[in-house]
Amino acid sequence: MKLFSFAGSLRLGSYNKMFAREALRLALESGVEGEFADMRDYRMPPYDADLETSSGIPESTRKLGQKIRTADALIIATPENNGSISGTLKNIVDWLSREQPVSLRGKHLLLLAASTGALGGVRGLWHARVPFEVLGMHVFPDMKGLPNAANAFNELGRLRDEQTLSQVKATVTAFVAHAAKG
Ligand SMILES: Cc1cc2nc3c(=O)[nH]c(=O)nc-3n(C[C@H](O)[C@H](O)[C@H](O)COP(=O)(O)O)c2cc1C
Numbered sequence: 001m002k003l004f005s006f007a008g009s010l011r012l013g014s015y016n017k018m019f020a021r022e023a024l025r026l027a028l029e030s031g032v033e034g035e036f037a038d039m040r041d042y043r044m045p046p047y048d049a050d051l052e053t054s055s056g057i058p059e060s061t062r063k064l065g066q067k068i069r070t071a072d073a074l075i076i077a078t079p080e081n082n083g084s085i086s087g088t089l090k091n092i093v094d095w096l097s098r099e100q101p102v103s104l105r106g107k108h109l110l111l112l113a114a115s116t117g118a119l120g121g122v123r124g125l126w127h128a129r130v131p132f133e134v135l136g137m138h139v140f141p142d143m144k145g146l147p148n149a150a151n152a153f154n155e156l157g158r159l160r161d162e163q164t165l166s167q168v169k170a171t172v173t174a175f176v177a178h179a180a181k182g
Helices: 015-028 049-055 059-069 087-096 122-134 162-180
Strands: 002-007 033-037 073-077 108-114 144-146
Touching (some): 015 073, 087 122
């Protein structure tokens, strides 16, 4: 089985990128393959139907769609912005939805969030589920929010807190087992 992981943040020091990478690392311990991608390498303009008519779907969207097609399951960590999905992630999803067939359809998805706040971005995750479910993804029932993310990772990008690490590992391992059933 092959995993593909990315974050709904463009920021260089993004905690969601760290969380997505750390979750992927933990998943790889189950013996699956996987790859992380930084969305700074797949920059997309704000969705504009006129732009799509004049220039088509951006090359970055097509490249990302190709990566998704080669994966069986995705792990996405997204910031919560104003209680909802990050604009960056929603824009990526909207562009991806314009490709036919939609690369996301039928794939398994684990949603994560990292936030500098105390709630870990879990409110945004309930909103984040919706477009992925609308597009026919199998969104894993369990989601995981990481609070106080600014202090959560060590210099290697590993989760510092043993209890948090084992909880994330348990969620990721259950997701991989679920996705492996097809
Ligand atoms: C416009 C904006 C809105 C935000 N809204 C929320 C929010 O509703 N809940 C929350 O926990 N954090 C919120 N934050 C804080 C983010 O969780 C924090 O900036 C986080 O580090 C962003 O993710 P990143 O590190 O992956 O870039 C917001 C930040 C910005 C810039």
